[in-house]
Amino acid sequence: MIFVENLNKKFGPNHVLKGIDCHIREREVVCVIGPSGSGKSTFLRCMNGLETISSGSIVINKHRLDDSKTNINLVRQEAGMVFQHFNLFPHLKVIDNVMLAPLKVAKTSKEEARAKAEMLLTKVGLAEKMDTFPGNLSGGQMQRVAIARALAMDPKIMLFDEPTSALDPEIVGEVLAVMKDLANEGMTMVVVTHEMGFAREVADRVIFMDQGRIVEEGTPEEIFSSPQHGRTQGFLSKVL
Amino acid sequence: MALYFGDLLPYSSLLLEGLWTALYITLVAMLAGSALGVLVYLGKVGPGKPLSILCTCYIEAIRNTPLLVQLYLIYFALPALGINLEPVWAAVIGLTLNNAAYTAEIYRAGFESVPHGLREAGKALGMKPGQIVRYIILLPATRNVFPALTNQLILLFLASSIGSIISLPELTNAIMSVSNTTYRTIEVLAVGGLLYLGVSALMSLASKRAETTLFRWAVGTHV
Numbered sequence: 001m002i003f004v005e006n007l008n009k010k011f012g013p014n015h016v017l018k019g020i021d022c023h024i025r026e027r028e029v030v031c032v033i034g035p036s037g038s039g040k041s042t043f044l045r046c047m048n049g050l051e052t053i054s055s056g057s058i059v060i061n062k063h064r065l066d067d068s069k070t071n072i073n074l075v076r077q078e079a080g081m082v083f084q085h086f087n088l089f090p091h092l093k094v095i096d097n098v099m100l101a102p103l104k105v106a107k108t109s110k111e112e113a114r115a116k117a118e119m120l121l122t123k124v125g126l127a128e129k130m131d132t133f134p135g136n137l138s139g140g141q142m143q144r145v146a147i148a149r150a151l152a153m154d155p156k157i158m159l160f161d162e163p164t165s166a167l168d169p170e171i172v173g174e175v176l177a178v179m180k181d182l183a184n185e186g187m188t189m190v191v192v193t194h195e196m197g198f199a200r201e202v203a204d205r206v207i208f209m210d211q212g213r214i215v216e217e218g219t220p221e222e223i224f225s226s227p228q229h230g231r232t233q234g235f236l237s238k239v240l
Numbered sequence: 241m242a243l244y245f246g247d248l249l250p251y252s253s254l255l256l257e258g259l260w261t262a263l264y265i266t267l268v269a270m271l272a273g274s275a276l277g278v279l280v281y282l283g284k285v286g287p288g289k290p291l292s293i294l295c296t297c298y299i300e301a302i303r304n305t306p307l308l309v310q311l312y313l314i315y316f317a318l319p320a321l322g323i324n325l326e327p328v329w330a331a332v333i334g335l336t337l338n339n340a341a342y343t344a345e346i347y348r349a350g351f352e353s354v355p356h357g358l359r360e361a362g363k364a365l366g367m368k369p370g371q372i373v374r375y376i377i378l379l380p381a382t383r384n385v386f387p388a389l390t391n392q393l394i395l396l397f398l399a400s401s402i403g404s405i406i407s408l409p410e411l412t413n414a415i416m417s418v419s420n421t422t423y424r425t426i427e428v429l430a431v432g433g434l435l436y437l438g439v440s441a442l443m444s445l446a447s448k449r450a451e452t453t454l455f456r457w458a459v460g461t462h463v
Contacts, residue, residue: 048364077366087361091379091457100375101365133457146361153365 001026007056016042018212029189031199034209038198041190044159049134081148084162086142088134095130098149120148124178140171144178160191208232245427251418258414259435263348266397277343302341310334316405327408339396346388348383383455390447394440
């Protein structure tokens with residue numbers, strides 16, 4: 001589903017990703033953990049072209065991201081993204097936030113887009129907030145709307161960029177619960193996160209990154225209970 | 241000094257017609273100029289290098305020359321090229337082109353004030369750059385610069401008085417002709433000034449009203 005080969009990303013002289021190799025299978029839930037500045041968010045953002053690739057290749061559902069002939073907008077429709085700061089459209093009601101891309105990008109009919117949006121908002125537990133503007137929602141509610149908005153394009157993959165890092169601790173759970181449901185339904189997910197509990201419980205595989213490289217990867221059990229690498233051990237001893 | 245405002249009464253309809261002309265020219269130039277201003281800004285920051293240079297030159301040329309000179313050029317120089325414009329068209333075009341350069345700069349501030357994350361969210365949904373501008377950025381940007389646009393509207397309304405020099409029958413032109421007929425110069429200037437003041441104040445008030453209804457969504461948000 002996602003093949004990453006020798007991925008390098010440089011911001012000027014700053015070498016952020018140094019040769020990432022990674023294969024993510026269909027229906028797999030992969031959590032990427034690591035200290036800040038390790039390149040995990042950049043890695044995620046490369047997967048839907050929000051960052052350009054300096055060298056190497058990424059293939060998502062047979063689309064080659066490093067090929068300039070690839071229509072990046074098609075890739076993005078197949079890979080939904082959820083951001084740390086939600087990025088909801090403030091001038092659109094919750095339901096219109098969810099309906100915008102289906103209407104304008106997928107060109108679905110208004111009735112169909114609306115039915116879909118209502119279904120998704122019900123799924124994330126926000127059916128009663130449909131006609132509210134984002135400014136009147138709590139952080140947890142905003143992030144759940146953002147998840148519904150990304151799902152509205154029927155993505156085959158969901159990318160989560162620290163989806164709970166901007167939330168108060170007591171409302172992190174409501175967002176994680178929605179993500180867990182999604183994982184159980186078989187969505188392919190790549191989650192950059194600091195929620196070790198979530199990674200341990202939901203992930204099929206955990207990737208530990210440091211200084212632009214994948215240092216270690218394995219099942220949650222392997223990574224959390226018996227990390228092999230010194231840097232993984234050091235990181236986990238600080239966060240667990 | 242005695243003031244005789246009564247002498248102006250027979251000319252009140254002339255003054256009001258002048259006011260109406262000033263008002264509708266201002267509104268047309270504001271709407272058309274703002275739309276053009278957004279396009280000029282987008283051209284300036286867009287990927288096309290020649291267009292970007294052209295838009296920058298346009299903005300700088302307009303902002304660094306007097307409106308009076310611009311209007312003269314449109315009204316007196318264009319006929320040399322075979323283009324003859326009625327005063328009202330010359331004024332509308334002149335004010336629109338002038339306003340567009342200023343609104344392009346206002347919108348620059350507006351677009352830059354919208355958080356980058358909104359653009360990224362649009363991109364991540366597969367939206368094209370034009371769709372992102374139209375459906376995601378434009379309204380929050382407009383909201384952020386609405387007070388500046390209101391200011392520009394009032395400046396434009398007052399600047400419409402320059403139309404009088406190309407014999408456009410707007411308010412200042414009406415004031416001058418009433419003054420010439422009645423010799424009640426001070427009285428008619430006072431009345432005319434009050435008309436400008438009153439309408440400008442109304443514009444300010446209407447804009448505040450419009451702000452709360454147009455941007456209901458913005459209550460409690462900081463974008």
